[in-house]
Amino acid sequence: MAKDKTNIYDVAKKAGVGIATVSRVINNSENVKEETREKIIKVMNEMDYRPSKVAQNLAKQQSNAIAVILPSFVDHFFVEVLKGIQDTLEKEEIDLILYKINVDENRISKIMDIVHSRKVDGIAAVTMNISNSNYRELLQSEMPVVLADEKSKNFNSIYFDNIKGAEMAVDYLVNSGHQKIAFINGNLEHYNAQERLKGVEKAIKKHQLIIEDKYIKASDFYTEDGYKSMQELLEMPQSEWPSAVSAASDNQAIGALQAIEERGLKAPDDIALIGYDNIELAKYLKITTIWQPMYKLGQLTIEVLLKEIKGELKERFEKELALSLIKRETA
Amino acid sequence: MAKDKTNIYDVAKKAGVGIATVSRVINNSENVKEETREKIIKVMNEMDYRPSKVAQNLAKQQSNAIAVILPSFVDHFFVEVLKGIQDTLEKEEIDLILYKINVDENRISKIMDIVHSRKVDGIAAVTMNISNSNYRELLQSEMPVVLADEKSKNFNSIYFDNIKGAEMAVDYLVNSGHQKIAFINGNLEHYNAQERLKGVEKAIKKHQLIIEDKYIKASDFYTEDGYKSMQELLEMPQSEWPSAVSAASDNQAIGALQAIEERGLKAPDDIALIGYDNIELAKYLKITTIWQPMYKLGQLTIEVLLKEIKGELKERFEKELALSLIKRETA
């Protein structure tokens, strides 16, 4: 195979200098005579030469790229986080390699694959629940890591208080006069779902109410899950219907809303409904919800990761992002 | 800096073989005695060795990664395309590097940066309007490229018929009895917007109607643009209001819907509204729209790109994906 890409030797030869000097101008080193620099730049342009990132990576032992690991591309929550990530990354000259790891896969193992590939300088893992697994290997690898949407004592982490969020939702419903409240939760394998259940129970207890098991649903965080759960609720005799429903995600709330409207009912008149996340859809569907600042989560995650990569982070970073209730029309 | 990563030499030494043999088992070469292979695998596991992708890339002159270039992370259109891309890529062991190129940037130049970086084996460029620019350099680079949402005679391309789509929308409105139709277009710098305008004009002419300039708006494809355009329309005397509006994107349609409802009006009773794209939001907001199969676009794009990379594509690939009208409640 004839070599077709011009390399640093070609440039050096044509410019009549050594490759080190060419390398110096590539890397904007100070110690190059202005005259020489200009000449080399001229030659590089003539030959349309650009250094091979791959070779640079190998030599420098760094890649100018980070990995972003997501559990899903479907969920608007993650899309919003991704926006924050991308916008922040755009300012730097750093590539974004996107990985999706499904819930049923061995997360740590997959992440270690990424670590060992040397393709990235750091990893942002979103909602990966690493902390409960055998993360030692990852820790020891000394790869810069930031966990987003997950609290951790061992890694940098930026997270929300799920207990508080769920509690806020129920508080709001109770303060609006509701007593019979149902909770449509996500999959309890998710730590976030467990926490939110705790928050609901805490609030219920605080208000000296009780919540029967039949009012607690748990499937997954998606729209269809919310739809089904709401249907089940509405299949009960009307006298047993909850007067308000709290969903663990806006996606579920949207599904629930569908189920409500299909019955000819309305939120909040017949059944009040509150979501969780504040995805864009919630705004247009006017769903009252708990706002998790996802964009900011992505933004901050990258800022911290970049600092860690540059060695500017002196100690483990840990931060809780504040939640807030967005009052709209469904509750 | 002490070397901390175990490399192929470490493995070879510990296993008492040459690095070539280790390399052979890494790459599943046939010509290795079973006994030797097992021993090497054992050692690799013990040392938790994994080959450096970067070094492999440099040696093999390929990267097992592709670039996906998008104009935006915000737009649901692109998110949907991205889903199709990711799902298709997931089956292969190929990394996805995401690039965003803004409209005001020199696209070809940016793309050539990616080409020369050697970080990817192929490029999927979505809605990049490469064909009108000076693409020769890209063509000559022989980098596998697929253009998505853009028709091209020089690159593999998968696209929609924008003229037909806009025409379908207007046809539908006219057939529903509307005569005074407004068109909220995207930025005319986009080829797609130009085409859609043509489609509208074609349909109007076909039905022997006329469309006054004041009924043709052009800003950008986003929600706020649709909102503003609709506001302008509604600022005219009520007698001059269009009875139906066709928007060039669902985002615009959503904004337009907002403007309509804020005035206490309803679609379709007061003003009929049809969108374009069929993003998820449109479904929940019950917006009648023209469906561009975005997911399929992403899927097919990657399939073609992978074939091209593998050298299985004998000739330039070109395909138009069919549009369809999704009737819902706003028109």
Added chain:
DNA sequence: CTGTTAGCGCGTTCAA
């Protein structure tokens, strides 16, 4: 200021 040389970690002939 500049050139030589030795890596970076792996793939791949070419002999053996």
Added chain:
DNA sequence: TTGAACGCGCTAACAG
């Protein structure tokens, strides 16, 4: 079946 040696393209001492 195997191993030695060279090449991939570039960076980083080191010497000059």
